[in-house]
Amino acid sequence: MSPPALPRILLPRAPALVAGIREAVWLDLDGEFHHLPLAEAAARARAEPALVCHAPAVAGRLGLDQMAAIDLLELFAFVRPARFCLPTPRGLAEALNLAPPGDAEDAAELLIRAARILLEELAERTGQDSAARAGDTRSAAWAMAKAGWSWSTSVLAALGVSGDSGRGGSLRVWERLPEWSDHAPEPAPGNQPVEPEAARKRLAELLGANAEHRPAQADYASAASQAFIPRERVGEPRLVLAEAGTGTGKTLGYIAPASLWAEANGAPVWLSTYTRNLQRQLDGELDRLYRDPGTKARKVVVRKGRENYLCLLNFEEMVSRHRPADAVGAGLMARWALATRDGDMVGGDFPGWLPDLVGRARSIGLTDRRGECIFSACPHFSRCFIERAIRKARRADLVIANHALVLVQAALGGLDDESQPQRLVFDEGHHLFEAADSAFSAHLTGFEAAEVRRWLLGPEGDGARSRARGLKKRAEDLLGLAEEAPEALDAALLAAQCLPGPGWQVRISEGQPNGATERFLGLARQQVLARSQAPDSPYSLEAECQPPIEGLREAACDLANHLGRLGQPLTVLATCLKKALDDEARELDSATRSRIESLSRSIQRRVLLPLAGWKGMLDDLSAGPQDRVVDWFGIDRIDGRDVDAGMHRHWIDPGIPFAKTVLEPAHGVLITSATLRDGTAEQGWLAAERRLGAVHLAAAPFRAAMPSPFDYAAQTRVLVVTDVRKDDMAQVAAAYRELFLASGGGALGLFTAISRLKAVHGRIAGPLDQAGLTLLAQHIDNLDTATLVDIFRSEEESCLLGTDAVRDGVDVPGRSLRLIVFDRVPWPRPDILHRHRRAEFGGKAYDDMIARLRLKQAFGRLIRRAGDHGVFVALDPMMPSRLYSAFPEGCEVKKVGLAEAVRITREFLGGA
Structure with missing residues (x-):
C-alpha cells in the first residue's frame, strides 16, 4: 500500500442553496447571490447539485420529493460523529463557534465556510490519531467514495488518500469495539434509611x-x-x-x-x-x-x-450485502458506532436528523x-x-x-x-x-398478529431478503437438547399459518380472507363500517363489540381454537428447553445456557403472553361486556387509507x-x-x-x-379570546398570525388535531417568513419532534406549531418561549374508552379534570425560570370559567377580543 498523500483542502465546486418559505438564495461559483422564487430554485437544484444543510427539509421547501445535493450535515456526521448539531445553518454556526448568519445570504456563505472548517479539522485530527483510528476513518471514506458519495473527493483529499491507499478494514467496526465482561452477582440491597x-x-x-x-x-x-x-x-x-x-x-x-x-x-x-x-x-x-x-x-x-x-448483527448484515445504496449510510453509521457513548440511537448521542439523510432502514432501522x-x-x-x-x-x-x-x-x-x-x-x-x-392493554389486530407470524416463520414472499430471523433459525442448534423439541417446533410453525400472511390488508378489505385470523378481522372490520356514522371518513373508526354481527362469534371461537393449537406446542418447546438446563447442567457452557434462557423467555413474551391475552378477549366476546376492561373493534386509518384493523382491550382503571x-x-x-x-x-x-x-x-x-416560587401575576398574562370562531380556520389562522407577529417570535401554537395545525400552517407560513420569523411545524417539516424543539429553543425569533407531543416535551427557558396559543379547549376525545372511564371516574367532572390538567401542563411550559415572562392565549370563546383553576393562584384570566389580545401581547412582551 502506498503511503498516504499529504492532505489538501478541496472544496466541492458547487453553488450554495438556502431555501426559505417564500424565496431561496442561490450563491453561484462566481460568488454572486441570486434571490429566486422557489419554483426557479427547484429547477436549478434539479439541474445542478448544490451545497445545502438538511437536503430533505430544503427539498420540502422547494416542493420536491427529493433532490441530489451535497449536504453539509453528512460531512458533519462524518467529521464529528456522535456530536450535537442543529440541522440548520445557524446550528452549524453554533457547533463550529462561528457567528450566526444574519440572513439567507449569510447562511449561504456560511455553508462554504463550514465545509472548509470541517475538512481542515478532519485533516488535522486524522493526522493526530493512532494508526488504527486513522485507518478506520480512511476505510470508511473509501467505502463511501466507491458508492459515489458527494463528499468523497473532498474528504479523501483531506485525508491524504490516493489510489487504493484507503482500503483496509472497511466498515467492520464491530471488530474495534471493546468487549464487556461479566461480574459476580451483586449482593442483596441494604436497608439503611435516608434521613x-x-x-x-x-x-x-x-x-x-x-x-x-x-x-x-x-x-x-x-x-x-x-x-x-x-x-x-x-x-x-x-x-x-x-x-x-x-x-x-x-x-x-x-x-x-x-x-x-x-x-x-x-x-x-x-x-x-x-x-x-x-x-x-x-x-x-x-x-x-x-x-x-x-x-x-x-x-x-x-x-x-x-x-x-444499534444491533451490530443487523449492521454487519447490511455491510455484507455490499449494496452501493447502503454505503453512505453504512459509512456514517460506522463512524458513529466507534464514537458513541452507549449505542443509543433514540434520544442519545445519535443525530436525530441522520435518518432523514440516509434513510430509516440504514439507520434506526438497524435496531x-x-x-x-x-x-x-x-x-x-x-x-x-x-x-x-x-x-x-x-x-x-x-x-x-x-x-x-x-x-x-x-x-x-x-x-x-x-x-x-x-x-x-x-x-x-x-x-x-x-x-x-x-x-x-392488548390489541388483536392484523399488524400485531402478522408480527407474531413473522417472528415465528421469518421472512415470506417479497420479504425473503430481509434481515428477519424466524424461530427455526434461532432455535435449530438447540433442538437436540430435548427429544420433544423438534416435533414441537414443527407443529408450532405449521399452526402459525393461521395468522395473517403478507397481503392481509388487501384480502380483508376485498372480502377474501385467508385463514382464521383474517376471517375474524374481516368480520370485525365489517362491523365497524356497518355501525359507523361516517364509514368514508379519512379518520380512524371504532365500534362496540356488542352485539356482534352474524358469524362474528363463530369466527372468534374458531380463531381462539387455532390460537390454542399454536400455543400448545410452543409451551412444550419452552418447557423442553428449560428442562434441558437441568438435565444437561453438567455439559452446558454458559453461553448455551444463556441462549436457552433467552429463547425460552422470548417465546413466552413474544408469543405466549399475547396469545393468552387474545384468546381471553375472544372467549369474552361471547360472554358479553366485562367489569374492569372495555373491548372494541377499530379500523386505523392514515390519510384516509386503512392501515390496520382489529380488536382492542384496555383497563378502565389502569x-x-x-x-x-x-x-x-x-x-x-x-x-x-x-x-x-x-x-x-x-x-x-x-x-x-x-x-x-x-x-x-x-x-x-x-x-x-x-408551590412554585414564581410570581405568576407579574410574570404572565392569561387571555381567552371571545370573538374568534374556533370552527372557522381562516379566523383561527388570522389569530395565530397576529399573535405571533405581536410577540416577535418565541411562540408555541398548540393544536388538538393535526388537520387544524396543517390548515393554520398553510395560511400563516408566508406572512411570518415575510416578517423574518421562522415557522417550524410538527407533522409538516421533515424533522423529528425532538429536533424541532431543539431548533425552537435555540432561536428566539422562531415559532413552533405542534400537538400533544410538543406540549408535553418542551422545556424552553428564556425568551425562546414567551407566548403559548391553544386553538381550543383540550377536551378528551369522546371515544368508546373515554365513555367508560367517564362513567367510572365521575362523569363531566372527569372531562373537566382532564382539560384542566392539560391546560395546566401547557401553561407550565411558559415560565421556567425567575426572569421569564409570557402570555397564554386560548382561542376558544366557549371556554368555561370552571377551567380557570388550571392556572396558578394570582393569575387573572381576562376575556378579550382578538385585537385587545394582540395589543396586550405586544405591550407585555415588548417590555419583558
Missing part, C-alpha cells in the same frame, strides 16, 4: 455554595426522602406523592436522597421519566453529582428498550425493533451495546429509564435479566396513567395493574410532577391517588406539595 437532614445536606452539595437559597427545594428533598426508608410489610411500599410547582428544582431535590440511598445500600435507584428526550435532560443534570466523566460512566446508566440500540435478538448465539454478543447497558445497570447507583420501559417490562414479568427495582422515582408522574394504559405489578413489589416509590393534582387540595389529592393507583394499596401514601 431528611442528610437529603438536605446532599442537595446543598449539589447546588454549591453560591446557589440561590430555595427553601421549597430543601423541603422537597426532605419529603422525597420518605420514599427511601425501609418498608414494614410486604406489598406496602413507602409511596410518596410529591407535587412541586415549576421552578422548585425537583430534579436535584430527588437526586439528593436517591443517590444517598444507592451509596448506602449498594443497589441502584431507577429514575424514570416520560420521554427519551427528558432522559437526556436528566442525564445532563447528573453532571452536578458526578463531575468526573469516568466516575459518572460507572455510576449512571441510561436504560431503554432493546429497540433503541432490534422486532424482538429478533439471538442473544449469545450472536457473534457480537460480547460487544453488544444493550448487553453492556444491562450489566452496567446492575452495578450503577442511578439508572435513568423511561415509563414505557419500566411498565412494559413489569407487565412482562421482569426487566431483562434484572430483578425488579426496589426503589423507583417516577418524574413527570402525571403521565403514568397514560403509560400504564398503554403497557397493560391504576389497578400498575399498583399490582409496579407499586406493590417495590420497597419505596416517589411519584412527582408539577401537575399531580386538580381542583381543591383534598379533592385534588384524592383524584391524583385514583389516577396513580395509590387507592389500590393497603397503606396510604405520603403527600407533599411545594
Whole structure:
C-alpha cells in the first residue's frame, strides 16, 4: 500500500442553496447571490447539485420529493460523529463557534465556510490519531467514495488518500469495539434509611455554595426522602406523592436522597421519566453529582428498550450485502458506532436528523425493533451495546429509564435479566396513567398478529431478503437438547399459518380472507363500517363489540381454537428447553445456557403472553361486556387509507395493574410532577391517588406539595379570546398570525388535531417568513419532534406549531418561549374508552379534570425560570370559567377580543 498523500483542502465546486418559505438564495461559483422564487430554485437544484444543510427539509421547501445535493450535515456526521448539531445553518454556526448568519445570504456563505472548517479539522485530527483510528476513518471514506458519495473527493483529499491507499478494514467496526465482561452477582440491597437532614445536606452539595437559597427545594428533598426508608410489610411500599410547582428544582431535590440511598445500600435507584428526550435532560443534570466523566460512566446508566440500540448483527448484515445504496449510510453509521457513548440511537448521542439523510432502514432501522435478538448465539454478543447497558445497570447507583420501559417490562414479568427495582422515582408522574394504559392493554389486530407470524416463520414472499430471523433459525442448534423439541417446533410453525400472511390488508378489505385470523378481522372490520356514522371518513373508526354481527362469534371461537393449537406446542418447546438446563447442567457452557434462557423467555413474551391475552378477549366476546376492561373493534386509518384493523382491550382503571405489578413489589416509590393534582387540595389529592393507583394499596401514601416560587401575576398574562370562531380556520389562522407577529417570535401554537395545525400552517407560513420569523411545524417539516424543539429553543425569533407531543416535551427557558396559543379547549376525545372511564371516574367532572390538567401542563411550559415572562392565549370563546383553576393562584384570566389580545401581547412582551 502506498503511503498516504499529504492532505489538501478541496472544496466541492458547487453553488450554495438556502431555501426559505417564500424565496431561496442561490450563491453561484462566481460568488454572486441570486434571490429566486422557489419554483426557479427547484429547477436549478434539479439541474445542478448544490451545497445545502438538511437536503430533505430544503427539498420540502422547494416542493420536491427529493433532490441530489451535497449536504453539509453528512460531512458533519462524518467529521464529528456522535456530536450535537442543529440541522440548520445557524446550528452549524453554533457547533463550529462561528457567528450566526444574519440572513439567507449569510447562511449561504456560511455553508462554504463550514465545509472548509470541517475538512481542515478532519485533516488535522486524522493526522493526530493512532494508526488504527486513522485507518478506520480512511476505510470508511473509501467505502463511501466507491458508492459515489458527494463528499468523497473532498474528504479523501483531506485525508491524504490516493489510489487504493484507503482500503483496509472497511466498515467492520464491530471488530474495534471493546468487549464487556461479566461480574459476580451483586449482593442483596441494604436497608439503611435516608434521613431528611442528610437529603438536605446532599442537595446543598449539589447546588454549591453560591446557589440561590430555595427553601421549597430543601423541603422537597426532605419529603422525597420518605420514599427511601425501609418498608414494614410486604406489598406496602413507602409511596410518596410529591407535587412541586415549576421552578422548585425537583430534579436535584430527588437526586439528593436517591443517590444517598444507592451509596448506602449498594443497589441502584431507577429514575424514570416520560420521554427519551427528558432522559437526556436528566442525564445532563447528573453532571452536578458526578463531575468526573469516568466516575459518572460507572455510576449512571441510561436504560431503554432493546429497540433503541444499534444491533451490530443487523449492521454487519447490511455491510455484507455490499449494496452501493447502503454505503453512505453504512459509512456514517460506522463512524458513529466507534464514537458513541452507549449505542443509543433514540434520544442519545445519535443525530436525530441522520435518518432523514440516509434513510430509516440504514439507520434506526438497524435496531432490534422486532424482538429478533439471538442473544449469545450472536457473534457480537460480547460487544453488544444493550448487553453492556444491562450489566452496567446492575452495578450503577442511578439508572435513568423511561415509563414505557419500566411498565412494559413489569407487565412482562421482569426487566431483562434484572430483578425488579426496589426503589423507583417516577418524574413527570402525571403521565403514568397514560403509560400504564398503554403497557397493560392488548390489541388483536392484523399488524400485531402478522408480527407474531413473522417472528415465528421469518421472512415470506417479497420479504425473503430481509434481515428477519424466524424461530427455526434461532432455535435449530438447540433442538437436540430435548427429544420433544423438534416435533414441537414443527407443529408450532405449521399452526402459525393461521395468522395473517403478507397481503392481509388487501384480502380483508376485498372480502377474501385467508385463514382464521383474517376471517375474524374481516368480520370485525365489517362491523365497524356497518355501525359507523361516517364509514368514508379519512379518520380512524371504532365500534362496540356488542352485539356482534352474524358469524362474528363463530369466527372468534374458531380463531381462539387455532390460537390454542399454536400455543400448545410452543409451551412444550419452552418447557423442553428449560428442562434441558437441568438435565444437561453438567455439559452446558454458559453461553448455551444463556441462549436457552433467552429463547425460552422470548417465546413466552413474544408469543405466549399475547396469545393468552387474545384468546381471553375472544372467549369474552361471547360472554358479553366485562367489569374492569372495555373491548372494541377499530379500523386505523392514515390519510384516509386503512392501515390496520382489529380488536382492542384496555383497563378502565389502569391504576389497578400498575399498583399490582409496579407499586406493590417495590420497597419505596416517589411519584412527582408539577401537575399531580386538580381542583381543591383534598379533592385534588384524592383524584391524583385514583389516577396513580395509590387507592389500590393497603397503606396510604405520603403527600407533599411545594408551590412554585414564581410570581405568576407579574410574570404572565392569561387571555381567552371571545370573538374568534374556533370552527372557522381562516379566523383561527388570522389569530395565530397576529399573535405571533405581536410577540416577535418565541411562540408555541398548540393544536388538538393535526388537520387544524396543517390548515393554520398553510395560511400563516408566508406572512411570518415575510416578517423574518421562522415557522417550524410538527407533522409538516421533515424533522423529528425532538429536533424541532431543539431548533425552537435555540432561536428566539422562531415559532413552533405542534400537538400533544410538543406540549408535553418542551422545556424552553428564556425568551425562546414567551407566548403559548391553544386553538381550543383540550377536551378528551369522546371515544368508546373515554365513555367508560367517564362513567367510572365521575362523569363531566372527569372531562373537566382532564382539560384542566392539560391546560395546566401547557401553561407550565411558559415560565421556567425567575426572569421569564409570557402570555397564554386560548382561542376558544366557549371556554368555561370552571377551567380557570388550571392556572396558578394570582393569575387573572381576562376575556378579550382578538385585537385587545394582540395589543396586550405586544405591550407585555415588548417590555419583558
